[in-house]
Amino acid sequence: MANEVCLRTLDLERPWLIEQYQSRGGYEVLKKILSEKTAPEAIIEEVKKSGLRGRGGAGFPTGLKWSFISRNAPGQKYVVCNSDEGEPGTFKDRDILRYNPHQLIEGMVIAGYAIGATCGYNYIRGEFWEPYERFEQALEEAREAGFLGEDILGSGFDFQLHTHLGAGAYICGEETALLESIEGKKGQPRYKPPFPAHFGLYGCPTIINNTESLASIPMIMEQGGEWFADIGVKNSGGPKLFSISGNINNPGVFEIPMGTPFSELLAMAGGMKDGRKIKAVIPGGSSAPVIPGEQMMELNMDYDSIAGAGSMLGSGAVIVLDDTNCMVKILERMSYFYHEESCGQCTPCREGTGWLYRIVHRIETGQGRQEDLDLLDDVADKIAGKTICALGDAAAMPVQGMLRHFRHEFQYHIDHKRCMVGVG
Amino acid sequence: MTDSTVTIEVDGRTLEAKAGTMLIDVTDAAGITIPRFCYHKKLSVAANCRMCLVEVEKVPKPLPACATPVTDGMKVYTRSPKALAAQKGTMEFLLINHPLDCPICDQGGECELQDVAIGYGRDVSRYSEGKRVVADKNIGPLIATDMTRCIHCTRCVRFGEEIAGIREMGATGRGEHMVIGTYIEKSVDSELSGNVIDLCPVGALTSKPFRFNARAWELTQVEGVAPHDSIGSNLNLHLRGNQVMRVHPRDNESINESWISDRDRFSYEGLYSSDRLTSPMIKKSGEWMEVNWEMALEMAAAGLGEIKEQDQVGALLSPTATLEELYLAQKLIRGLGSNSIDSRLRQGDFRLDAGLKQASWLGLKISDIDSLDAALVVGGNLRKEQPILAHRLRKAALAGAAVHFITPLQLELNYESRQSIATPAEMVKRLAAVAKAAGVKGSGSLAALLNAAEADEFAETAAASLKQGDASAVVLGAMAQSHPDYSLLYALAAGLAGACGAKVSVLPEAGNSVGAQLAGAVPHLLPGGKSAQSAGPDALSMLKLPRKGYLLLGVEPGVDFHNPALSQSALQSADMVVALSAYRTPELEACCDILLPMAIFSETSGTYVNAEGVWQRTRGAVKPQGEARPGWKILRVLGNLLNQQGFDYTDPDEIGEELHALCNGASLDNRPVEGLDLEPKLGRDGLQRGGDTPLYASDPLVRRAAALQQTKDAGQGVMRLHPKEAERQGLNSAENAVIRQNGYQATLPVTLDEAIPEGCVWISTGLRSTSMLGQPFGEVTVEKA
């Protein structure tokens, strides 16, 4: 059972066209909701039942998030879609935008109806030009067909949907940074509380959901929350898109039930390239702590299973590394990333991410000192949990994970001023 | 959010607070120290420095006290192992890229980072990489930058946006490369800019004039009051030995809050100008010579005493002088049988005096400006007249107040408002239109004006907003008061305010403009603010009909007067001019016979009565320079030499107390003036001149503050006019123009400026370069030079 929700049109030719989407029953559930005037509470209830958790990485229950919006509060409310896909290893939302944009549109309209919002923005990262054009084309088609705009299908419900293009900043994937960015500012996360449900875009109540989360909504509404929940396992409802990349034969995006064994996913992805040994897996985007290969082969792809191994499912971005990889070098590259992408607003992240990178860089280039491993641990610990947003944690966790499982490699670098990989 | 009180526990102490208050405000009030850098009580919460992280029971992560609202039963630990670990972690991060240049840093000794590092830092850095270096940009003559020291607390950025109302500083770049600054080489032009020096917790932003001149621990601090505008901002003067090294604000929530204007902060530089008058001088056969005090005073007393005719000794007194000086000067002159006394040197129309029975004033408390619902400002460029008042009005505007302006030039404002831009003559009509819209009828010539006025949409909106507001005001600014039809503007404003239930607010010009009225330093009021039986001639009349003798106190011919050219010619024609002055200038030397060196600003004790009538006393902080003496002492001796009664003071306090007793029962009142029939004086024909006094041209001290004089707000001796008007006048490609006004003439550079209404050219007063011309408003002709 694969590609049943977000990728359900993938087998069609030019699946992004509205007629293709409609050929699979697209927009039917929106029509039903609008004609039957389904109670918004019932929609939120259904989403809660589905067990859908935020697909952007944080895994917060989507239905619960929606229920925080006070539907009857006066004034504008917004639905915002987070298509600022940038967590290294993640490339699933790009496929939704490219191949099934209408399902996202339908999901956003339903979300707007459920929370009483008449306007939405889809924040697409600026580099995603092709997905942006596909989505814009889909918006045109949907407007033309009357699924967007004023008085949708004669229901009296209005919903305007626009694209906002990013311009290159990983931090805008953080929901409040994303809102700041739409407001024409630097993408610097806001201190919370207040949460976007109360003070969001332009100060109005706002829900922000990941592309995959919102694109899952039409199927949840069509087939029912229980159907969706039953695809997955306990605490991990539904299928999920996994972006799998690294040293494998057939990297790509696979929509499979939550709880699928990692080994099956790896097999779907063609197994290890050149028949090499699996050394390690980063199971949920680069901020997820690394898990040694053998251990990973025993795990299932769901929130609890991965968390049980001390990591996280995150955005479902699986980076598979074979035994030719030097883990110091991998961490150096990841630390460089967080150093580059820190917004600079709060002290521990602004100063600490650079420090982390420089220590790892020192070790990688044979300049490491004995005390560096403890220092790395300590600096990571001083960042984690002390920052305005989760980027600080995201920078600290890979360090902590690497030292937990591959400390010996780091030690070897320090002791021998070179890498142990390939040294017998 | 509710108003309910909650009980919390901090480090075992039980505290009560309003629910929703930020934890740091509660602990600050209770005297519990939590270290912080980005938090400032007057700025929005940024929560970015992470120094105030504390442990809260049942919360896994440490929380920033500045952004954590208190809730009932909350248990907080500010110095638990977890809290301290978080605070020390932040400290270490802040220090890794901070230079270790404390020995050469101007902030050394008063640096928040240094202070907190002592409590929360390590002895040895574990960071062995190179530190971040930031290239500095020149951001103008007031603020020195050393951005390598910046810890990115963003207080300066938030100040610009939230208080100064212009975003000049920002945080560009991201991550470790984020830089606080202007990005481009650009001067920071806000009239409140210097406050970022105080806000900056480190030595990144320091005072440029003060730079490298003293160390914090060498300085002693004494209290002071700023004399320049009518707010009377509270100051801390920082002294080394006998020198004022710098000026900081002293918190006073009801006056200047935590801020001071740049004028109040940097004007002290004028104390050390090279043209200080340091010895008594007399003019003998056209030559100036230094003499001793005895001789100078005797000659002054003899010269003034000789003039026996009624009202023939005129006293022209600076409204920035102390209350004691103003009081003694008028006492001396009245003792000589003259009522020719005035301190309203820039006022353009005194027809009201006949009906003014009380001192006019701000009309409301300074702090009440914050909560105005509506204001109509007539002829007032508040930001460039009274910066702190402008800040308070902006607060009101941001809170929703409707602010309207009737103004002779387009103003650069930092909030939503509406401006009705009119030529000076047209201003009266515009105000009449608002009054008409509010239903004001009036009588006599006022009725004619009101009848002729057309209540347009602006007038209707402005009138409606004044009526709707629970607290509203019609404010008469400096350009209204220097207007030749100020009396009409006042009458219309008073009528309008009456019809709308609004206050009339006359913005006093200087630090003692209200005090001068209470001291009797105006022709129509006696000490105690009591109405004079027969009003003497006002400042303008005293010059139009020159006196035989004059006593000048802290004023300079040509730059401190409504009609600069007239002020010089009238004074030059007098037989005897005695000036008490801190400075010697060519203009003073040309006009005067005797120059008596006077202490100024921090050199003398004295009282200031601010715009709302608050008496604020200051002590002399440093010794006067050279032979200079406090003005009250000079006047006391002159009184003695002229054998006047009641000049035997030994202490300035006695003078202040004497006047204070006289003021018992005195009230400040901006009531409508009855029974005046006023015709407009300012003609509508021909090309008109408009003129203001630039912010840093207001008084002798400021005009000598070197750093302020390098800023935009020092003003320029140019003629500004609208490009279309320039075309009409054949000046659109002219470098210079000849301006003729009432027989006066000047050649000035031409500047095209769309802020000036057509039909008008703009030439500022208060500048030596324009002092050969006449009054700021009136008919002129121009031609290409």
Next chain:
Amino acid sequence: MTTTTAKETSELFTPEIRAEIDRWIAKYPAEWKQSAVMGALMIVQESNGGWLTTELMDQVAAYLDMPPIAVYEVATFYSMFELKPVGRNKICVCTNVSCMTNKSDLIVEHLEKKLGIGFGEVTEDGRFSLKEVECLGACGGAPMMQIGKQYYENLTPEIVDAILEGLE
């Protein structure tokens, strides 16, 4: 003669460009014109050969009623804005983990050698510039690069050669 009137808009700030910016402005609430700043900067950057000048940023600021510093903040925060001249073809190579483990270093090396420039540099003829970028969300096609608006995936030195050949 000095003039203090509003700055003349440069030739680059054409009516067409303004119309394009207006399309962005129309997406947002009327009082939030500044939401269009990223869109506007992209438009003027593209019209100016791929980079922003202070003058252009000032014009965007004036057009959107923003303080210039707020525009500088945005332009210096987002990595797709360029504040120095770039090549007609800006080659952005991802070197993040998935690309790195799929030998992006060979791609970088090849490009550097072929073009004779390093990251942050422009070829003398102005045809190419090279930029190291963070994950572009195409890890399934690692190693990958972006030139202009186009993604190129599953790169080998030979494929890179063919791509560059087809570019002006």
